[in-house]
Amino acid sequence: MSGVVLHVQALELRRGARGVLAGVSFQVPRGELVALMGPSGAGKTTILRAVAGLEPFHSGTVQVEDLAIDSGAWHKPTTVRALQRKVGMVFQFHHLFEHLPAIKNVWLAPVHAYGMPLRDAERRARELLAALGVEHRASALPRELSGGEAQRVAIARALAVDPQLLLMDEPTASLDPERRMELRDLLRGLLRDGRTLIVATHDEEFARGCATRVLRVSEGRVFEEG
Amino acid sequence: MIAALVPLSVGAVETDREFIWAGDPEGGAPFVEADPAQPDKVVGFDVEIANLIARGLGRKAVFLNITFTSIDQSVERGDAEIGLSGIEDTPARRATMAPTVPYYQFHEVLSVRDADASRFRTLDDLRGRRVGTLGGTIAYEILLRAERELGIQAISYDDDVHPYSDLVIGRLDAVLLDNVLAERRRRALPGFTIQPQSVAVGHYVGVLAAQNGPLRDAVNEILRAAMQDGSLESIFRKWGVWSEDQRALYARVIAGEAIPPVIGLDALSGATLSGWEAAWRYLPSLLRAALITIVLSCLSMGLAVVLGVAIASGRVYGGRLTRALLTGYVEIMRGTPILLQLFVLYYGIAAAIRLPAFAAALLGLALNYAAYESEIYRGALEAVPNGQLEAARILGLSERQVLRLVRGPQAFRLALAPMTNDFVALLKDSSLVSVLTVLELTKQTQIFATNIGSWVIPGLLCALLYLAMSLPLAALARSLERRWKRATA
Numbered sequence: 001m002s003g004v005v006l007h008v009q010a011l012e013l014r015r016g017a018r019g020v021l022a023g024v025s026f027q028v029p030r031g032e033l034v035a036l037m038g039p040s041g042a043g044k045t046t047i048l049r050a051v052a053g054l055e056p057f058h059s060g061t062v063q064v065e066d067l068a069i070d071s072g073a074w075h076k077p078t079t080v081r082a083l084q085r086k087v088g089m090v091f092q093f094h095h096l097f098e099h100l101p102a103i104k105n106v107w108l109a110p111v112h113a114y115g116m117p118l119r120d121a122e123r124r125a126r127e128l129l130a131a132l133g134v135e136h137r138a139s140a141l142p143r144e145l146s147g148g149e150a151q152r153v154a155i156a157r158a159l160a161v162d163p164q165l166l167l168m169d170e171p172t173a174s175l176d177p178e179r180r181m182e183l184r185d186l187l188r189g190l191l192r193d194g195r196t197l198i199v200a201t202h203d204e205e206f207a208r209g210c211a212t213r214v215l216r217v218s219e220g221r222v223f224e225e226g
Numbered sequence: 227m228i229a230a231l232v233p234l235s236v237g238a239v240e241t242d243r244e245f246i247w248a249g250d251p252e253g254g255a256p257f258v259e260a261d262p263a264q265p266d267k268v269v270g271f272d273v274e275i276a277n278l279i280a281r282g283l284g285r286k287a288v289f290l291n292i293t294f295t296s297i298d299q300s301v302e303r304g305d306a307e308i309g310l311s312g313i314e315d316t317p318a319r320r321a322t323m324a325p326t327v328p329y330y331q332f333h334e335v336l337s338v339r340d341a342d343a344s345r346f347r348t349l350d351d352l353r354g355r356r357v358g359t360l361g362g363t364i365a366y367e368i369l370l371r372a373e374r375e376l377g378i379q380a381i382s383y384d385d386d387v388h389p390y391s392d393l394v395i396g397r398l399d400a401v402l403l404d405n406v407l408a409e410r411r412r413r414a415l416p417g418f419t420i421q422p423q424s425v426a427v428g429h430y431v432g433v434l435a436a437q438n439g440p441l442r443d444a445v446n447e448i449l450r451a452a453m454q455d456g457s458l459e460s461i462f463r464k465w466g467v468w469s470e471d472q473r474a475l476y477a478r479v480i481a482g483e484a485i486p487p488v489i490g491l492d493a494l495s496g497a498t499l500s501g502w503e504a505a506w507r508y509l510p511s512l513l514r515a516a517l518i519t520i521v522l523s524c525l526s527m528g529l530a531v532v533l534g535v536a537i538a539s540g541r542v543y544g545g546r547l548t549r550a551l552l553t554g555y556v557e558i559m560r561g562t563p564i565l566l567q568l569f570v571l572y573y574g575i576a577a578a579i580r581l582p583a584f585a586a587a588l589l590g591l592a593l594n595y596a597a598y599e600s601e602i603y604r605g606a607l608e609a610v611p612n613g614q615l616e617a618a619r620i621l622g623l624s625e626r627q628v629l630r631l632v633r634g635p636q637a638f639r640l641a642l643a644p645m646t647n648d649f650v651a652l653l654k655d656s657s658l659v660s661v662l663t664v665l666e667l668t669k670q671t672q673i674f675a676t677n678i679g680s681w682v683i684p685g686l687l688c689a690l691l692y693l694a695m696s697l698p699l700a701a702l703a704r705s706l707e708r709r710w711k712r713a714t715a
Contacts, residue, residue, distance in 0.1 A: 054616050077625075085622040095617035099635050109621035112631060161621055 005030045005165050005196045007068075011050060011060035020046050021057065022220035028165070028198060033191050035207035036200040037225075038217035044200035045092075047217065048167045051198070053083040065164055085113075088163030092170040094154040096142035102153045103129065103138040106160045114161060121160075128156040132186065147174040151183070159190075166190070168199045172206050184210045245285035247276040248306035250294040252385065256410065256465035257312040271465045272310040275329065278457060279308070279432070282448030295362055295384075295676065298323060302435050308445065309433040312406070314364050315487040319433060322679030324442040328429030328485055329449055329458060330467075331475045332404045334365050336421040337412075339393060343419040346400055352378045355399035358389035358663065362676035364428050364488055365402045381583075381663045382673065388573060390415055392663075395576055397583070404428070406467055427489035429475070450480055505683045508674045515670035516691045522587060522666065523653045523695075529592035530652075531645070534599025539629065541600065542607050552600075559597035565658055567594055572662045587659035595652055602644045606637035646703035650696045667691055 006028040013021040020043050028034050036044045049055035051062055056074040063069075064086045073079045096105050106125035110116040116124075129135040132152040137145060145153065151171065158166055172180050180203075187210045190197060201207055207214055214225040249258040251268050258270040268289050280287035292300045297309035302323065319325050336357075338346040346352055349372045357372070359365040361382035369380035381398060383389045389401040390408075394417040401408070401418075408420045432449075434442045452458045453476035462468040478485060540552045559567070571593075572586040581589065610633045618628040660669035671688035675681045 052620050054620065081619075081622065081624070084620050087620065089617075089620045091613060091617060093613060095611075095613035097614060097617070097632055097636075099632075099639065108631060109618075109623060112627050113622035113624070157621070 003030055004028065005065060006051065006198070007061075007063040008047075008051065009061050009063075011047070011057050011062065013046060013050060013055065013057040019220055021050070024060070024220070024222045026215055026222050026224075028196060030196050031191070031194055032212045033187060033197045033199065033210060035211035035214045036198060036217055036222075037202060037204070037207055037214055039202060042217040043220050044202075044217050045169050047222070048089065048169055048198065048200050051165075052087050052089045052167055053080040054089075085161070086164045087167060088158035088161060088165070089167040090151070090154045090158050090169065090171060092173055094142070094150045096145075096150055096154055096157070098142050101139045101141055102134065102145065105142070105153060106157045109157070109161050125156070125160060128159055129153070132156050148179045148182075151175070152186075155186070164196065166195055166197045168197065170201055171199060172201060172203045180206055243285045244288045245276075245280040245283055245308075246288045246290050246306045247280075248290045248292040248297050248300050248309045249273070249276070249311035250292060250297065253294055253311055254410070256406065256467055258310075271461050271467065272312065274461045274464075275432075275458070276308070276310050278452055278461070279445050279448050282451070283444065295672065298433060298676075298679065299681070301433055304435065307434065307438065307441060312404070312430050313433050315429040315431045315485075316364060316367075317487050318677055318679040319431070320487060322436060324434040324436050324438050326432040326434070326442055327446045327449055327479045328431050328475060329453075330430040330462065331469075331471045332406050332428055332430065333424035334368060334402055334426045334428060335405045335408050335424060337390065337393060337401045337403070337408050337418045338399065338421065339396075340417060340419050342399065343421070347421055348423060349376055349378060349402075349425060352376070352400055355379065356381055356397070357400045357402055358383055358392060358398040359402045360384075360386045360389070360407075361669070361673055363403075364426065365404070366673065367677065368426060369402055382660075382665060382669065383663055384661055387411065390418065391573070391576075393418055395580060397576075397580065409467075429485065429487070453480055502683065504674075504678045505687060508670075508684070509687070512667065512670055512674065512687055512691060515665055515667040516695065518665065519653065519656050519667040520695055522584070522591070522659065522664070523649070523656050526588050526591035526595065526656070527649050527652055529588065530595035530599050533592060533596035534603055537596060537600035538603035538607060541604050543625070543629070556597045556600055559594050560601075564590070564594045564655060565661065568658060568662055583659075583662045583664050587656075587662050587664045590662075591652060591656060591659065595648065598648055599645065602641045602648070603637060606640040607633060609640055610636045643703050643707040646699055646706060650699050650703070653696055653699070654692065 004027050008027070009025050011021050011024040012019070024047060036047060038044050046055060050057050053069070057071055059071050061068050061070045062083070064083060067082055067086060069079055069083055096102070097108065100108065103122065103125050106128060107118070107121040110121040110124065111118050126135060126138065129138055132155060134149050134152045134156070137149050137153070142150060142153070171183060175183060184206060187197065187199070191210070191212070199207070199211065216223045216225055249268070249272055251258050251260050253259070255270055257272045258268050261267040261269045273289070276287045276289070290306045292306065292309070294311060297311060297313065298319070300306055301309045315325055315328050336346070336349070346355070353376050356379045357369055358381040359369055361384060366380065366382055369378065372378045373380045386403060386407045389398060389403065390411045392398045393401050394415060402425060405420070412418065412420060432445060434445070449458070458476070459468060459472065462472060475485070537552050537556065540548050544552065568587070568590040571590045572581060572583065614632055614636065615628055618632045623631065656666055657668035660666060667688060671684045675684040678684070
């Protein structure tokens with residue numbers, strides 16, 4: 001359970017003429033919860049997307065465990081997919097599958113991408129929903145869920161495929177203070193379970209309440225907080 | 227200005243007044259055809275008879291181009307004073323219009339492939355076989371009766387050329403039509419034999435509106451005079467269709483004998499029935515035709531959906547060449563008339579691939595609608611938010627799985643309402659396949675209307691049947707739309 005899960009090195013990414021990431025390098029050891037902090041537009045989300053294999057970068061490498069991808073990997077969809085199998089992501093707007101009830105959102109990938117028997121996948125999905133306190137919403141469609149419930153279902157969906165690294169983008173953006181506390185406790189729980197997380201947020205208080213380490217993002221670079 | 231002109235027109239000879247007559251040059255020689263030397267002029271024996279009548283009335287003949295099957299209605303509306311285009315004397319016309327005395331006698335004759343000449347001599351020999359003819363004619367009435375009594379299969383065409391080409395390539399086993407049409411066709415197309423035995427005898431007449439009795443009587447006088455002085459004979463001789471039958475007919479007409487509309491067959495069709503009696507009699511065949519319409523529409527739509535999904539997927543996911551080819555297909559299918567596509571599919575490629583009529587109709591509608599469906603699906607696929615796709619990819623689903631499990635189902639919901647609308651449109655467009663001899667609802671209605679000489683009741687029944695099929699679909703479309711709006715609100 002030790003070692004480095006994520007190793008990002010000299011990551012550069014441009015959109016048109018504008019440089020978004022200008023040489024980002026950092027490491028995340030197993031069992032840490034790293035908070036990526038910084039103002040809006042600093043590049044937090046872009047870093048998460050690059051690590052998740054959702055955004056092509058121009059140079060540098062992203063290594064998750066023993067799998068490294070560089071800028072050339074975008075021409076090899078299988079490599080990107082292999083990376084995506086190691087990384088889970090909870091989006092700011094959740095992106096739950098609108099046409100499927102909560103429980104099916106959770107077991108879809110285990111069954112279809114990982115070949116888990118439906119009965120096992122469904123049981124595991126129910127356990128995850130229960131652990132996150134939304135089991136009673138299992139048959140609700142995403143549009144019927146509150147913001148907090150949708151986020152918990154999205155976390156359950158991400159955990160269902162057991163990723164080595166879980167990324168969360170602005171998880172507190174749509175939560176009231178009480179829900180924010182609940183989420184903090186939930187993330188602490190995940191940390192206790194030995195999970196490795198990166199949380200992009202500009203919520204200082206929240207970050208301090210659960211992160212084991214804080215990285216500052218500014219002008220496309222990452223700085224270790226002293 | 228008008229006052230200044232009046233004295234002039236009063237003083238002018240009557241020849242300045244126009245005598246408008248209706249005919250269909252698509253019928254071709256020897257009746258009416260565009261003059262090969264001057265395509266804006268028409269020639270044919272009916273043209274010469276029209277001129278002869280106009281001269282007799284002291285007026286100037288003016289030709290009006292009307293589709294053959296609409297000549298009666300057009301004359302009734304007053305677009306033209308008389309219709310002359312190889313128009314048959316039928317009980318229905320006598321009941322609803324004012325036909326002239328007959329001016330030409332013809333035989334309904336069977337044509338069969340040369341190889342079948344010795345085994346298919348009469349309708350009796352054709353039990354269980356496909357026999358074609360022009361719709362809305364006495365020949366078709368005869369075939370419908372033979373269908374009931376002998377179990378032949380009557381196939382209705384919109385023109386008198388394709389029955390013969392379909393006979394030669396084997397889609398039909400026989401054609402029943404006027405000897406005039408049969409002989410003309412045989413000169414152009416080898417491979418079939420005209421049987422000498424006459425199935426029935428009929429006559430060509432001019433047709434006038436029912437209230438135009440006095441004009442009809444004047445025309446009859448002119449025709450009788452032309453029978454007597456030999457001018458009709460010389461017209462028919464000039465066009466190579468004179469026969470001694472005509473001399474006997476003229477003698478009877480001049481003598482004032484009553485000529486029955488059809489000889490060799492007892493009273494035909496519903497002209498003697500009241501409209502509602504006729505409706506009752508035609509209802510089973512209308513229902514049968516409605517069944518064909520709905521089955522054809524459902525199967526075509528099913529195929530169009532499958533093809534549309536494939537085309538849309540190709541255009542969204544395919545390489546540059548695939549995308550270009552599929553875009554080309556969509557633009558060609560949307561940019562050319564579906565009628566043309568149906569013709570090409572059924573008649574155009576018949577030399578290479580001989581599709582049965584129903585299969586060609588199904589395929590034609592499906593190929594055309596697939597282009598429209600694919601555009602709906604492409605739009606719907608592109609409307610699924612990128613976040614949904616990224617969420618699926620990050621969970622480890624392959625692109626194919628993303629399409630099948632996430633993007634496809636969501637796009638399908640967006641496409642459902644426009645798709646249902648298209649299905650309603652297809653239901654009505656399916657009437658076009660009557661050009662391929664598929665007897666669907668509109669065609670059956672047209673036959674019904676021609677036979678009873680009125681569109682009121684047949685039109686009403688036909689509209690009711692279409693509405694009975696399309697209204698539930700429209701309601702379904704609306705409810706799907708409502709549900710989806712709620713879902714995305």
